[in-house]
Amino acid sequence: MVDIQCHILPEVDDGAGSFTESLLMARQAEKEGVRTIIATPHHKNGKYNNLKANIIEKTAELNDYLKAENVHMEILPGQETRIYSDILADYEAGEIMTLANISTYLLIELPSDHLPHYLHQLCFDIQMKGLTPVVVHPERNSEIMEQPDKLYRLVKNGVATLITAASFTGYHGKKAQRFTSHLIESNLTHFIASDAHDRNKRGFKMGEAYELVKKKYGTDSLNYFMDNAKLILEGKDIHREAPQRIKKKILGLF
Secondary structure, eight states, rough: EEEEEEEOOOTTSSSOSSHHHHHHHHHHHHHTTOEEEEEEOEEESOOOOOOHHHHHHHHHHHHHHHHTTTTOOEEEEOOOOOOOOTTTHHHTTOOOOGGTTTSSSEEEOOSOOOOTTTTTHHHHHHHHHTTTEEEGGGGGGGHHHOOTTTHHHEEEEEEEEEHHHHTTTTTTTTHHHHHHHHHHHHTTEEEEEEBOOSSSSTTOOOOHHHHHHHHHHHHHHHHHHHHHHHHHTTTTOOOOOOOOOHHHHHTTOO
């Protein structure tokens, strides 16, 4: 199992606060069946700045530490960047990195309460550079939840999305759980990841999420999400299904 969004790097953001906490998180993930984690510390979110070179260095340090502690877990570098207009310029300058530093997939975090006016143009520009923007946890954006056609338009135009395992399994409330289910059913999401920050309040829930996918949607859907995560590590294009609009009468359930 591959987790492509996780805050396991120590002492860089609001995730693991020490190498010991990183170790305990890695052991928890290992128990759930996770064997590879892409570390994605926050960048440019108004509080934390984690540049590509520093992330790569810190990832190497964590891998050495885990190996010394006999934890069979591979940590790869990544970054969760809050959307801003100069992302491409900073990518060209070597400050922004793609998932695993070998893929063409770039994690993008949106504000929680709105969509920036330049979002569609920026996503288009990112794709013109041969990259694919991946919007993380769209189920936490209030404008998307109220107007899911805006996410449909993004996905139809080539953007990928990632939902959080804890949202799908109900740990972020029934509203988020229902919405993530609608996203899966409408082919509006492509990845499930933990977004884990610790072992307890914001833990992995990956094993539970994949079991629920299998129960609700079958083995093909389970393989879809698991394979897409693996394709990131191989530097290959992910699988996609034709996106569908979420019907307004369904949204009435919220």
